Amino acid sequence: MAMEKTRLKLGLVPLIDAAPLVVAKERGFFAEVGLEVELSREASWASIRDKVAVGALDGAQMLAPLPLAMTLGLSAIRVPMVAGMALNLGGNTITLANALWERMDHAAPSSAAALKAVIEADKALGLPPMTFATVYPFSPHAAELRLWMEAGGIDTERDVRLVVVPPPQMIAYLSAGNISGYCVGEPWGSLAVRLGLGHIAATSREIFAGRLEKVFAVTRDWADRHPETHAAVLEALIGAARWCDENRCELAELLAQPHYLNAPVDALMAPLLGEAGLPKDLVVF
Known part of the structure; x- marks a missing residue:
């Protein structure tokens, strides 16, 4: 036909x-x-x-x-x-800003548990929750970021603030300090590393192969x-x-x-x- x-x-x-x-x-x-x-x-x-x-x-x-x-x-x-x-x-990665990565490295091995330690330290100082981005509310990225954080004991409804940012804009938001990290499809995670702006904490292969x-x-x-x-x-x-x-x-x-x-x-x-x-x-x- x-x-x-x-x-x-x-x-x-x-x-x-x-x-x-x-x-x-x-x-x-x-x-x-x-x-x-x-x-x-x-x-x-x-x-x-x-x-x-x-x-x-x-x-x-x-x-x-x-x-x-x-x-x-x-x-x-x-x-x-x-x-x-x-x-x-x-094809996704979780990328964290350099400043946050350094704090995690000092707190514990660089993992979601290390991020939890940083969050607890901020709470003790009365600081507001850190902001992290995903690409859309109904997305594998939102699920992966929540799974990774929750495995480290982080309450993704209370301990952090989650926002939506279009994939190509993630690096700009990270560079400007508007977000502390994000989950996005490649190459916008590894490109931030290449530009010296962040570190990859986890990949979709590790979270949900x-x-x-x-x-x-x-x-x-x-x-x-x-x-x-x-x-x-x-x-x-x-x-x-x-x-x-x-x-x-x-x-x-x-x-x-x-x-x-x-x-x-x-x-x-x-x-x-x-x-x-x-x-x-x-x-x-």
Whole structure:
């Protein structure tokens, strides 16, 4: 059967795990199945959510819990969604500011328990709770940060303040002192280390190995009206994801381009190849 639509606009947030969409366009996987695709770089997950919901985007890379949250009406917009495929497993890091890291190192081994000791010291001095960021309320990042902290005895409802910051803005917030740390998808964790602004305390591989991270999603209405087009998109993305795992050095060069991640190629090599202390299977496509 013929596709219902061949010209599509798909959204992504500048992260390494947007790779299957980037590769599908740049290496011709979309073209091979007869699709002409424009990729739209979006600033935040809220932007992705809203634009897919109103039809400004045909589909998008999404946080794994986001389609469920949209379907259930847990987010700002209630829209039935379909997540056709997983884009990757893992890929997140928890990064802490240098000043906090040094205090933790003095308190105990650098872990969530060490952070707990610092928090208790601040409480004794009457200081306000430290602020930490995740990328969206319904996200693997929020769950991972809470799991890591709670394993060290930290009450994430009372001992700290959690806020939402778009992934590409995390480093700026950390540098300005607006947050003490964050959980984010790569490369925005290891890049802060590269810039001398922080230290990685934990990775998603250590907190919850094999966990679903991003999906490709469309609205239920869009999927019902474009079944052949939807199948073609998924076919292209599956081929692109396979290419990503087999060509990681070239993948870093594609993602580094200004209209995608706009980051140094060698900064993307660390999370993709397992360098600079990161696990080799931090990101699995």
